[in-house]
Amino acid sequence: MREDARNAANNVNEQRLWQRHAEMAQLGAIPGNGVNRAALSKEDIAARKLLLSWAAKRNYSISADGIGNLFLRRAGTDANATPIMTGSHMDSQPRGGRFDGIYGVLAGFEALEAMDEAGVVTRRPIEVVAWTNEEGGRFAPCTMGSMVFTGARPLADVLDVTDNEGIKLKDALADTLAATPQVAKHDFKSPAAGYIEAHIEQGPLLENARKTIGVVTGIQGLRWFNVEVSGKTDHAGTTPLALRKDAVRDSIAIINALTELTHDPKDVTRFTVGRMLVTPNSPNSVASHVLFSVDIRHPEPQTIARLGDAVEPLARKAAKFCEVKVTPTLHDDPCVFDANVADAVEAAAKTLNLPHMRLSSGASHDAMYMARICPTAMIFVPCEKGISHNEAENATPGDLAAGARVLTAALIELANR
Numbered sequence: 001m002r003e004d005a006r007n008a009a010n011n012v013n014e015q016r017l018w019q020r021h022a023e024m025a026q027l028g029a030i031p032g033n034g035v036n037r038a039a040l041s042k043e044d045i046a047a048r049k050l051l052l053s054w055a056a057k058r059n060y061s062i063s064a065d066g067i068g069n070l071f072l073r074r075a076g077t078d079a080n081a082t083p084i085m086t087g088s089h090m091d092s093q094p095r096g097g098r099f100d101g102i103y104g105v106l107a108g109f110e111a112l113e114a115m116d117e118a119g120v121v122t123r124r125p126i127e128v129v130a131w132t133n134e135e136g137g138r139f140a141p142c143t144m145g146s147m148v149f150t151g152a153r154p155l156a157d158v159l160d161v162t163d164n165e166g167i168k169l170k171d172a173l174a175d176t177l178a179a180t181p182q183v184a185k186h187d188f189k190s191p192a193a194g195y196i197e198a199h200i201e202q203g204p205l206l207e208n209a210r211k212t213i214g215v216v217t218g219i220q221g222l223r224w225f226n227v228e229v230s231g232k233t234d235h236a237g238t239t240p241l242a243l244r245k246d247a248v249r250d251s252i253a254i255i256n257a258l259t260e261l262t263h264d265p266k267d268v269t270r271f272t273v274g275r276m277l278v279t280p281n282s283p284n285s286v287a288s289h290v291l292f293s294v295d296i297r298h299p300e301p302q303t304i305a306r307l308g309d310a311v312e313p314l315a316r317k318a319a320k321f322c323e324v325k326v327t328p329t330l331h332d333d334p335c336v337f338d339a340n341v342a343d344a345v346e347a348a349a350k351t352l353n354l355p356h357m358r359l360s361s362g363a364s365h366d367a368m369y370m371a372r373i374c375p376t377a378m379i380f381v382p383c384e385k386g387i388s389h390n391e392a393e394n395a396t397p398g399d400l401a402a403g404a405r406v407l408t409a410a411l412i413e414l415a416n417r
């Protein structure tokens, strides 16, 4: 590792980073140590102002784009070089925790300050971004800021989205942008040379494996289906089994076949039937109709394609008595992160002597959209028992600082390429 990267990583201040989480957690604090900071709310505006007040004490240039994504830039020595970016989001779920999202913003900011304090200069600028509305709890869809920034969807598409109170996104956005008039205008799709997002894992893998750093290699793909099984209702006491068209019996056969299909000794594949509607849903009647959901996830494109494509033929084959209709309802391809960026993260963890492992993200992140426009990877740190989207979400100051150290070193590495 470069000597300056190691110096800057050692300047990451665990106390300061922890204190900043505590300060941010005041904005939208709810009982049980949680946070409710909806996108473009007054709490979100307060968080933006607090971040900008810290940036103002450093010489970072600040800007915002048309969806309110905030950018804090630490200059590089090459004025023409495209920046390396890092960041995450500051909004939360209605009953969210103190670390989801905000950690990536604060770790990025801590990395810039550690570079300042170590006297490190980089060739490329480094830019910390706070994405607008990652959670989608107030305005749907989620990951909106990165989606619009990267051009996956035009701004005009989301301006008329309303929240539960009937407030339009464009009005909440105008209020938010007006609250920070000092920021310059940032373009959508401005080029970046790389992006690293730090985030709490939101799952138990790191904690169970006793690893401090997750080198995130991608975001898993997902296929959703509705399966409708149609038979005939009959008297439960009188109708001989041979004459029945029992929709529950066939549904069980289909689910057993899908369980077998998705069986994975490595426990990477996820298979869930989370919703089931039975008609007429009476103990004294044979079921005429069952509707159930199928959710299958896997990080590898070939595997998720094979599993998803097998659902309909397998369901038809498994049903012995009833009609089967399979309707796909959602299809997200897996996102495979850039090998060079993931390697830079892994190399940083290794040199800093931090126990690490490679893993794939079960949840979606803004990095999913950034991966479409520049080389991207993520850093995960453990969270207690894997709990997230919950007031009880927790992480240790030491793990948060370790993730920020890895981020700092990897950013410096990439910003000098």
Ligand SMILES: [Zn+2]
Pocket: 089, 100, 101, 134, 199
């Ligand atoms: Zn998040």
